[in-house]
Amino acid sequence: DADVTQTPRNRITKTGKRIMLECSQTKGHDRMYWYRQDPGLGLRLIYYSFDVKDINKGEISDGYSVSRQAQAKFSLSLESAIPNQTALYFCATSDSGSGAVGYTFGSGTRLTVV
Amino acid sequence: GDSVTQMEGPVTLSEEAFLTINCTYTATGYPSLFWYVQYPGEGLQLLLKATKADDKGSNKGFEATYRKETTSFHLEKGSVQVSDSAVYFCALSASGGSEKLVFGKGTKLTVNP
Numbered sequence: 001d002a003d004v005t006q007t008p009r010n011r012i013t014k015t016g017k018r019i020m021l022e023c024s025q026t027k028g029h030d031r032m033y034w035y036r037q038d039p040g041l042g043l044r045l046i047y048y049s050f051d052v053k054d055i056n057k058g059e060i061s062d063g064y065s066v067s068r069q070a071q072a073k074f075s076l077s078l079e080s081a082i083p084n085q086t087a088l089y090f091c092a093t094s095d096s097g098s099g100a101v102g103y104t105f106g107s108g109t110r111l112t113v114v
Numbered sequence: 115g116d117s118v119t120q121m122e123g124p125v126t127l128s129e130e131a132f133l134t135i136n137c138t139y140t141a142t143g144y145p146s147l148f149w150y151v152q153y154p155g156e157g158l159q160l161l162l163k164a165t166k167a168d169d170k171g172s173n174k175g176f177e178a179t180y181r182k183e184t185t186s187f188h189l190e191k192g193s194v195q196v197s198d199s200a201v202y203f204c205a206l207s208a209s210g211g212s213e214k215l216v217f218g219k220g221t222k223l224t225v226n227p
Binding site: 040048103 | 148150156157158159160163203214215218220
């Protein structure tokens with residue numbers, strides 16, 4: 001099994017619908033992140049969580065919300081999806097105790113809003 | 115705020131050619147620097163990293179040296195292969211390396227046989 005699992009892998013939804021993207025990890029990492037990837041824009045941080053009781057906005061949090069249900073689970077919600085939220089979404093984890101070793105990424109969720 | 119600038123792609127090379135992908139950064143203090151690679155249809159994987167000035171990160175034939183004087187972390191490989199075709203991202207983490215990553219926009223590399 002993958003260390004960081006994202007579900008679903010692909011999703012098509014209609015404008016105005018609520019949708020949740022889920023992320024779970026078996027790394028035992030305390031920190032989790034949600035990024036979106038758009039062509040030509042790289043990865044932009046949506047939300048991040050340094051532990052279960054700590055949630056922080058990233059650079060593009062408008063229109064999104066998150067929930068850290070447990071150390072291993074971090075979900076991203078679009079309350080009312082709009083077409084410009086069509087993107088590839090990545091969850092990532094890191095360990096605060098291991099210094100600059102970088103992140104572990106999930107395989108991504110491709111979301112299309114029509 | 116912190117930022118990363120990488121050369122725009124796409125980059126197309128023939129097999130066994132030399133690769134350079136430029137990356138410069140703006141940050142306060144002493145960030146840690148990373149190169150990530152994204153193969154088609156996959157998530158990002160850490161390729162190499164450097165945590166202090168003059169450190170050289172290396173992996174799979176790729177190298178990058180942390181140059182504080184030029185705020186650069188250019189990625190190089192002496193002889194690329196078709197299997198190196200991917201998107202490459204330069205990234206930084208603020209001082210201490212435990213902060214969130216800031217990514218460049220990515221450079222798509224295509225290597226032709």
